[in-house]
Amino acid sequence: MAHRIVATRYGPPAEALELVQTEPPLPGPGHAIVETKAIGVNPADAKTVRGEMGGDHSRLPLPIGFEAAGVISAVGDGAVTPDGMLSVGDRVIVYRAQGAYTDRLAADLTSVHRIPDELDFEHAAGLLLVGVTAADAVRTAHVESGDVVLVHGGSGAVGVIAIQLARASGATVLATASARNHDHLRSLGAIPVTYGDGLLDRVRDAAPGPITSVIDTTGTDEAIDTSLELVDNPGKIVSIAAFGRASDGIVLVNGSTPSSRRHRAEAVEPLIASAADGSLVTEVAKTFPLADAAVALTELEIGHPRGKFILVP
Ligand SMILES: NC(=O)c1ccc[n+]([C@@H]2O[C@H](COP(=O)([O-])OP(=O)(O)OC[C@H]3O[C@@H](n4cnc5c(N)ncnc54)[C@H](OP(=O)(O)O)[C@@H]3O)[C@@H](O)[C@H]2O)c1
Incomplete structure (x- = not known):
């Protein structure tokens, strides 16, 4: 089974989030399944849970999370990226993800980016949303x-x-x-x-x-x-x-205008390269088990140490 954090209602993370078990996702055409090793926690996640990004009740239960890093465990037909074939075992970032708070993430290949060996999963998982x-x-x-x-x-x-x-x-x-x-x-x-x-x-x-x-x-x-x-x-x-x-x-x-989207798309590969070679410094403040996502979001909202919070499945 796969595990996933969802918002079952809109409100404070401690009241709204639940850990649920689901059938493992299967890779559709142009998609990969990523076994996540680290998941980035962002203020936008807390705003989503609170309904500040749109509180549409028809979307509940709502998967949470925009970015993660992990290892490809399956690929669908046509799983080709601009730099070649993706393979099972490749280390990747998924950004922008739909519902990254999970241990098995189905990802559209346009949002899958290879990670150089020098970059660990935790720093990779928290890099791109804030970086772009x-x-x-x-x-x-x-x-x-x-x-x-x-x-x-x-x-x-x-x-x-x-x-x-x-x-x-x-x-x-x-x-x-x-x-x-x-x-x-x-x-x-x-x-x-x-x-x-x-x-x-x-x-x-x-x-x-x-x-x-x-x-x-x-x-x-x-x-x-x-x-x-x-x-x-x-x-x-x-x-x-x-x-x-x-x-x-x-x-x-x-990210909603054409120029903003272009700036963000063009920033992805340079950010990964500079984080990997050490010329861009980022910090991981704290890690939490995936099941403690509500604790992480609550701490993030009330003020927190410098650096990213990361969930570990
Ligand atoms: N528009 C977008 O595309 C986009 C994308 C990403 C994030 N965001 C938003 O941007 C904001 C920042 O995100 P983040 O991930 O960088 O957050 P973060 O890591 O939580 O950083 C918050 C920063 O705000 C400072 N701060 C706290 N209270 C302050 C105050 N009263 N006056 C001035 N500074 C204060 C903190 O400084 P100290 O810790 O030193 O006190 C810290 O540097 C969030 O609201 C997020 O939702 C927007």
């Missing part, structure tokens, strides 16, 4: 050499990758975080700034020149209001989370 989002934000902000970029939420899973990509483009980067994460931001080449009251003055004091663009991963009014004071054009503020502030003229990205 960070890459999209950095490209949408047109970050280039000489820019001074402010990243709100620089210690978050998206933020740490956005910092590294902006630094690789030659920009100076300031990044907000709690004080406990400042040394890590410095290690990534960013100038750390504590968020909270007085943020605008602290950014101005720390910045070596005018802020040329902003990447916001927090969605807070403090981040957006501060940013609007710092740049002359709201179109230089790119947010992945402040969807309630669209009327301010900021740029919101979530």
Whole structure:
């Protein structure tokens, strides 16, 4: 039998999630079955369980999870990817997955990506959702050499990758975080700034020149209001989370426009390669058994250590 976490209702993860047994999936044409070894946990999973991504009751029980890494255990007819035949035993990431919180995942081959030997399953499982989002934000902000970029939420899973990509483009980067994460931001080449009251003055004091663009991963009014004071054009503020502030003229990205989709698709292979060769640093904060998915999501929502939470089947 296969095991799967589903939401049986919309609400807090501790009340809504159940571990169920199902018949093992069979590989349809153009699909593979992946025996998962690690599953990425994301804020979007908790928002899905709570019904914040659309609370359609006809979709219940609803499989949860957008990304996982594991080993191919079966392939359907026509299981060919651009770089050749997929085979049983191949190590792969599945992103974007439908219902990744399972030990046997049926995956469309367009979402199956090979993992180099150097990249372990846990880091691979948590890489792509946040990685392609960070890459999209950095490209949408047109970050280039000489820019001074402010990243709100620089210690978050998206933020740490956005910092590294902006630094690789030659920009100076300031990044907000709690004080406990400042040394890590410095290690990534960013100038750390504590968020909270007085943020605008602290950014101005720390910045070596005018802020040329902003990447916001927090969605807070403090981040957006501060940013609007710092740049002359709201179109230089790119947010992945402040969807309630669209009327301010900021740029919101979530993979729904053609350019956002293209940025994300083009980022997949470079992210995997740079995570594998160590030039992109990501962290795993904690692992949980698959059965404890509700515990992981609850801890993620109330504040958590830096790095990704990973479920292990
Ligand atoms: N639009 C999209 O396509 C897309 C894709 C992925 C994620 N997202 C969204 O982006 C957000 C971030 O995701 P993530 O995975 O990076 O989350 P995460 O790993 O949980 O990081 C959250 C970050 O927010 C910081 N933070 C917490 N409270 C704050 C406050 N009051 N002011 C400023 N910063 C604060 C934390 O800093 P400290 O820990 O240092 O305090 C941490 O750096 C989530 O809302 C997620 O749903 C959107």
